[in-house]
């Protein structure tokens with residue numbers, strides 16, 4: 001054991017060192033290499049059902065979509081790819097999801113050490129939230145926790161799939177695929193018709209909603225809940241007080257977004273004959289709950305997104321842009337970023353000196369980082385929309401939906417993905433990659449210099465608004 | 466003179482007092498009353514060319530559009546309204562433009578005194594930028610400056626209109642209308658075909674571009690330039706150093722947006738047979754310059770906006786959202802708001818402690834106000850888009866363009882305004898009103914309480930991005 005411990009420590013040192021010196025470059029390089037590997041695997045002839053092999057653009061797009069846990073597909077997962085191809089895709093999701101949680105957890109820690117007010121942050125990183133420093137044990141905990149949660153969802157889904165498929169083997173494969181796909185917010189489906197036939201089936205819908213929601217909280221939150229959760233014999237009262245500010249912000253914002261999103265979609269689609277219209281009251285609620293959680297960023301759908309009103313698309317656009325929790329498999333600008341902006345506005349309107357939440361004061365430089373993330377994200381989306389509008393003849397509503405779906409690695413679509421020209425597929429693939437490696441990484445790349453001025457300039461106030 | 470001086474001082478005291486106690490309510494009330502007055506004038510039967518009078522929704526929409534200097538029209542200005550109706554519209558523009566510059570200048574000063582970190586701001590308001598406190602002289606200076614600039618533009622346009630109209634009276638009327646419309650960024654045109662036939666006519670295009678650009682800088686900047694401008698005999702060297710940070714930020718950001726916007730539109734529309742395609746090189750440049758400055762927020766057009774690519778619409782959407790200078794007749798979130806956000810991101814990426822520009826440090830609470838303005842603006846646009854999508858059968862691209870045009874009081878349209886259902890017209894009218902009275906006002910309304918905590922909470926850092 002001492003030898004293993006020593007080797008683990010050496011690896012840990014190496015990764016920690018590399019990650020600290022150039023975290024962004026490390027993350028981007030690792031992801032690019034993994035994607036190339038999986039694209040190569042999908043290019044093998046026996047990866048497709050017809051044995052003739054996929055085109056380069058389709059293999060690359062699918063590899064990016066799997067490793068970046070997006071779920072946008074240019075070829076139907078269930079019919080185009082062979083069993084081997086589907087295993088490759090599922091492996092891509094597992095590797096990608098694990099990589100994202102690990103790298104993002106590390107990056108979250110390291111970037112907050114490096115970016116901006118370094119000295120102040122170094123002190124802050126000594127606090128509980130950021131103490132994920134032990135790389136070796138972090139990796140182990142992530143693997144165990146993620147696999148346990150994936151298998152739990154698969155187990156919840158399994159009995160229903162036995163009834164549907166009437167075959168234990170197929171049922172187990174589908175349950176496992178959906179379990180991994182849900183927890184990793186991957187959005188890939190192994191069945192031809194997807195989930196549309198099961199819109200009112202709560203034995204399928206609820207485990208998937210739960211899996212996607214928990215996966216989108218992000219690993220720091222899951223770990224934090226795990227630690228705060230009362231052990232047998234401990235008192236339940238006040239256990240939530242042990243949660244970090246980050247966990248509380250993430251959970252509360254996620255729940256609010258879920259409820260608001262579901263309610264808005266329920267109202268807007270209530271009488272749409274092609275979506276919620278024909279459903280009974282219970283099924284309507286179930287379908288809106290499902291549609292409310294999936295934009296952040298599960299990517300499954302039980303109703304045809306393409307048949308929804310454009311106003312519903314716009315609601316989902318907003319939800320997709322926000323995305324899920326930090327260091328989760330969900331994309332977007334992240335819920336804490338939104339929360340910090342909202343809290344800043346509340347503080348501004350109240351005339352408070354500090355941005356406050358749950359009896360804690362949020363450091364001012366966090367706001368600057370939030371703005372950088374939102375602004376970078378919005379700029380990427382804008383440029384991508386212009387580019388995609390140029391290479392296609394589609395309207396803005398569909399293009400914006402597709403761009404946000406790729407940027408936030410959601411995987412929902414109004415149905416245009418498969419018919420895009422190759423240029424459009426490459427744009428989306430690049431966008432998934434950029435969206436996945438994250439706006440924070442973009443900022444981290446910029447944060448090479450760490451200047452400190454001794455002399456401060458005199459203060460002067462511009463007029464705003 | 467002492468009596469007049471005393472009475473002026475009394476008025477000044479009253480307005481200052483009212484404006485300080487409830488600036489937002491004052492601005493909103495005054496604007497609403499002025500709009501109702503002008504709507505009533507436009508409802509008179511002889512305000513329309515056919516003498517049968519306008520409908521309530523058309524009169525109200527036109528009054529809002531004129532007083533809020535937007536330029537969106539549901540009825541053709543040149544043919545539907547009588548000469549008297551056109552005079553009412555022009556008066557609405559003049560009153561609205563003057564009111565906006567005055568109230569916004571006052572609000573800019575008072576809100577920055579009241580919102581947020583009151584004590585810090587009170588000190589800051591003693592500095593040069595915010596010292597517009599003398600209401601009486603401010604009003605006088607604004608009237609004289611605005612009228613002088615409007616007449617200058619009219620004079621520049623007059624010779625060309627004499628040639629076009631072949632009638633001195635009509636030429637003078639059109640030159641005056643365009644002069645006032647341009648400086649106030651109103652976007653109303655008194656001629657049936659608008660400016661489309663004059664796309665390559667630099668004797669018309671350049672004065673209009675100049676008028677819109679200067680008007681969109683905002684009164685604080687115009688006043689600042691006026692004061693810094695070297696008197697006869699003074700040296701020119703280094704006169705720009707006398708400009709305030711606000712002026713420098715506004716001018717530089719405006720120029721950058723103009724150049725970038727014009728270049729992007731030039732590239733995207735270069736070969737569009739229905740817009741820039743048939744034009745020669747010189748005309749192409751002139752047309753792109755015109756199209757680049759008008760989204761912030763002149764509202765004139767020399768080419769058919771409806772015939773442009775959707776990607777060009779998106780570029781203009783972004784420019785419209787940003788808008789013009791603070792306390793100007795231009796709408797949007799304002800160029801300084803964008804500049805502060807960008808500078809914050811640069812500071813974040815560089816690892817600087819302070820947000821800096823032109824050798825000045827920008828106070829941190831300015832960033833919080835910027836975020837509030839941007840977030841409020843984006844939320845209003847999002848809600849309006851959903852509402853307009855619900856009441857029409859239009860696509861997002863046209864709806865978003867129209868909503869941003871109304872919100873930022875730009876007045877450009879893809880051609881859908883006249884065919885909107887009444888509900889759509891009311892939504893746009895409300896949006897123009899909200900956009901005009903400004904995101905800052907929304908924040909000011911919220912800023913009723915001015916709490917100061919003595920006890921500060923302990924600091925804790927959430928993960929961002």
Ligand SMILES: [K+]
Pocket residue numbers: 069070071185186187297298299409410411
């Ligand atoms: K996804």
Ligand SMILES: [K+]
Pocket residue numbers: 534535536650651652762763764874875876
């Ligand atoms: K305008």
